[in-house]
Amino acid sequence: MFKNELNDFKNIQKEIKFLTNSDNRLKILYCLLNSPQTLKGIHEKTGLNNSSISINVSSLESKGYVVNTNDMFYLTNASKLILTNIFYLNKSINFLDKNANFFNMHKLDNLKFNALKDISSLESSELIESTPFDIFKTVKLYKEFGFRSKSIRTIFPFMYPQINEIFTDWFENDVEIKLILEKNVSDAFIESFNNYKFDKESDSKISVKTIEKGLDFALFVTDEVIILGFYKNDGKFDQNAVYISKEKEAILWGRDIYEEYENIAPEYIYLKE
Structure with a gap:
């Protein structure tokens, strides 16, 4: 063969x-x-x-x-x-060449074939990195765009530290969110959600899919933005660097990645309908 x-x-x-x-x-x-x-x-x-x-x-x-x-x-x-x-291959090669230093130090193992094939969709993306003066610069992006969005799709390999603040933002803004999480993260997320108290009525819809296999990237997609983070080669998630793009092609690429994982994960657990 x-x-x-x-x-x-x-x-x-x-x-x-x-x-x-x-x-x-x-x-x-x-x-x-x-x-x-x-x-x-x-x-x-x-x-x-x-x-x-x-x-x-x-x-x-x-x-x-x-x-x-x-x-x-x-x-x-x-x-x-x-x-x-050939045109898209050339775009992909150019993107990877320009970002070789980053990708050589980070894992891409769990990005599916179609995602890697079409990685040129990130051509217009910007690499945002934390600084000594703003160490939470990248983490704040998730919250900033989550607050501004009504519909979110996300794949996360770790638990966001200020999760109760995130819940409050979602409930106050009636966000519809779907998450795909690793088993240990999913368990912690569901426990935190069940312990969270929000006094007002909310039209938020929150559902979770649990995946056993380890994830080595983070994906956050809304109608207006995609944010993408990766694990470093040493096995630690890089919370100091993410790619972000508001281009439609990149957002559609991110949605395709989410749907690929959505199709292989078990059924959703509906925490709030």
């Missing part, structure tokens, strides 16, 4: 090399990815000379990446998919 996978990888390698080893070819591909063009249209949009366009288009056509219909050149559907994946 490994031999077949290796051969597949080599074939993909050749395909990517053919498509990307020429700047002129890439310009033509990107031009056609946006919309079909005539040879004249390609020239006007890329600035390439007619000879280079003719040679590269002919080469792409012979390998089945481009089709000519009534002198209008189109990318095949397969080509569009390949180019889109």
Whole structure:
């Protein structure tokens, strides 16, 4: 099986090399990815000379990446998919390169394949770090955005220290929150919730899923933000650094991660409906 996978990888390698080893070819591909063009249209949009366009288009056509219909050149559907994946691969590599120091010191083991594959969605995110003058800078972000949000999805590997303050914020603002927690955290959370007293009526909805397997990241997603934290390689959660983004692509990526874990965890325990 490994031999077949290796051969597949080599074939993909050749395909990517053919498509990307020429700047002129890439310009033509990107031009056609946006919309079909005539040879004249390609020239006007890329600035390439007619000879280079003719040679590269002919080469792409012979390998089945481009089709000519009534002198209008189109990318095949397969080509569009390949180019889109190359584009996102490039974005992911750029993001990981820029953040190599951080990720080399932190665990990514429990991020699912799809999350790692689409990690370029965090391209616009900002790394927020605590300082000696504000040691709770990152922790306060969870509370700040939790206070401003009506709907929260979160995966947490540890117990928030000021949990009663969080409960008060949720109840006062009628927050609907779903949590996925490790077993020991879930037990402590449910016990704290059962011991908490809130005198006023509240429309908050709080439900918990418990997962046995250890989590090595923290995820906090609302309609307006995603916050992502990780364990360090020494096995301790890094409470001094989180990635945060308000971009829609990153928020949708975070929701996908939550749903992946939601689907493998047991049923919700409804603490408040």
